[in-house]
Amino acid sequence: MSYVRNVKDILLREEMTKEGGKLSYCCDICKKSFSRRGNLTTHKCISTGEKPYHCSLTAHKRLHTGKKPYHCDVCGKSFNHKGSLTTHIRLHTGEKPYHCNICGEKPYSCDICGKSFTEKGSLTTHKSLHTGKKSYHCDVCGKSFTEKLTIHKRIHTGKKPYHCDICGNSFTEKGSLTAHKRLHTGEKPYYCDICGKSFTQKGSLTKHKRIHTGEKPYQCDICGKSFTEKGSLTTHVRLHTGEKPYHCNICGKSFSGSSDLIIHIRIHTGEKPYHCDICGKSFSSNSYLISHTRIHTQENPYQCDICGKSFSHNKTLDNHRRIHTGEKPYLCNICGKSFSQNSSLTNHRRIHTGEKPYHCDICGELFSQKGHLSTHVNIHTQV
Numbered sequence: 510m511s512y513v514r515n516v517k518d519i520l521l522r523e524e525m526t527k528e529g530g531k532l533s534y535c536c537d538i539c540k541k542s543f544s545r546r547g548n549l550t551t552h553k554c555i556s557t558g559e560k561p562y563h564c565s566l567t568a569h570k571r572l573h574t575g576k577k578p579y580h581c582d583v584c585g586k587s588f589n590h591k592g593s594l595t596t597h598i599r600l601h602t603g604e605k606p607y608h609c610n611i612c613g614e615k616p617y618s619c620d621i622c623g624k625s626f627t628e629k630g631s632l633t634t635h636k637s638l639h640t641g642k643k644s645y646h647c648d649v650c651g652k653s654f655t656e657k658l659t660i661h662k663r664i665h666t667g668k669k670p671y672h673c674d675i676c677g678n679s680f681t682e683k684g685s686l687t688a689h690k691r692l693h694t695g696e697k698p699y700y701c702d703i704c705g706k707s708f709t710q711k712g713s714l715t716k717h718k719r720i721h722t723g724e725k726p727y728q729c730d731i732c733g734k735s736f737t738e739k740g741s742l743t744t745h746v747r748l749h750t751g752e753k754p755y756h757c758n759i760c761g762k763s764f765s766g767s768s769d770l771i772i773h774i775r776i777h778t779g780e781k782p783y784h785c786d787i788c789g790k791s792f793s794s795n796s797y798l799i800s801h802t803r804i805h806t807q808e809n810p811y812q813c814d815i816c817g818k819s820f821s822h823n824k825t826l827d828n829h830r831r832i833h834t835g836e837k838p839y840l841c842n843i844c845g846k847s848f849s850q851n852s853s854l855t856n857h858r859r860i861h862t863g864e865k866p867y868h869c870d871i872c873g874e875l876f877s878q879k880g881h882l883s884t885h886v887n888i889h890t891q892v
Contacts, residue, residue, distance in 0.1 A: 584696045601700040732838035748851055751842045768794075 534549040535542050538556050543549045555559065566635045570733040572578065577587035583601045588594045592837045599605065615625035617632040621639045626632045632821045634655055634887040639645065643653035653697070656886045660682055669679035671686040675693045688710045691697065697707035699714040703721045716738055719725065725735035729751045736742045744766040747753065754762035755770040759777045772794045775781065779877065783790035783798040789804045792798045800822050803809070809819035811826040815833045820826045828850055837847035839854040843861045848854045856878050859865070865875035867882040871889045876882040 584694075584698055586694065586696050586698075602699060603700075604704060657862070729838075731840075732836065734838065748839055748854075 573587035637655035691709040749763035775793035803821040
């Protein structure tokens with residue numbers, strides 16, 4: 510036994526070299542050095558193609574059997590390895606036990622806004638928000654992006670490589686599939702440490718927390734209005750530009766936001782999937798139901814910080830504030846006239862287009878505004 514041990518010691522010393530006063534392990538094939546002998550052993554297997562470990566490991570066999578014996582007590586999700594469960598539980602607890610003692614948790618900081626990132630590539634992508642630089646150009650549609658085009662190109666090819674094994678639905682991104690599967694499992698691993706509400710996606714939690722902090726990081730360059738979500742800013746900017754990229758394939762009407770189109774289509778289908786638990790009335794959108802419920806509760810959660818008046822809906826408060834500020838963010842792209850409300854701009858544009866969408870059922874006369882039609886109908890109904 511002592512002879513074998515001595516031989517191993519001799520071989521080990523042959524592998525070891527000195528670099529900067531520290532011992533390192535050197536590969537006798539390519540001369541690459543490693544700080545640990547185990548790393549050298551793994552490296553040599555890559556060079557030689559040797560695979561000394563065979564399918565006899567308990568944890569690995571579970572990949573074949575599908576067995577997942579480790580269960581999360583919080584959300585019920587199962588795992589085939591105990592370490593995976595331990596890592597998963599930290600999503601619920603928020604625990605981050607591994608800290609870099611050199612640079613800290615997020616070593617890459619934006620010199621413009623101070624936001625920090627764990628990876629240099631994430632910082633580079635973030636800086637594009639400030640500079641407006643979009644280095645990646647799609648050769649199909651000409652659209653430009655701050656990040657690589659792999660996912661965007663699937664819009665053109667129709668490729669959806671990620672499939673749900675429960676319902677068969679397909680997705681262009683792996684993250685979208687992961688989030689979708691939580692609809693089936695009911696898993697909501699991301700918890701708000703302020704109010705306790707849980708979410709299926711980390712991004713949804715980030716947006717939710719802005720309700721508590723009041724943070725609105727996305728600002729309109731035209732009118733200065735700020736938003737909690739980038740998508741809300743994109744939709745808002747279209748109010749200034751007049752762009753309406755979402756079209757109804759039934760009546761041809763166009764909308765600035767996809768959610769507006771979805772709600773509009775329900776006018777044609779008659780679908781009203783949102784029901785009031787108090788009176789049973791149904792609505793085509795969840796926001797309409799929320800506003801309606803406040804009739805029963807008499808809740809007015811949105812208060813004007815200037816005069817103290819309260820409102821049942823956030824948009825009503827926004828419109829009200831413009832009485833104090835004089836703000837008119839809705840601009841006519843034909844004559845340049847501005848308005849405090851989008852509906853006023855819509856009515857105004859009909860002066861230019863000649864559109865008269867409201868017609869009298871009695872005599873057939875057409876009107877550009879609903880109020881004008883109501884006044885006209887009174888002529889027929891007066892006794």
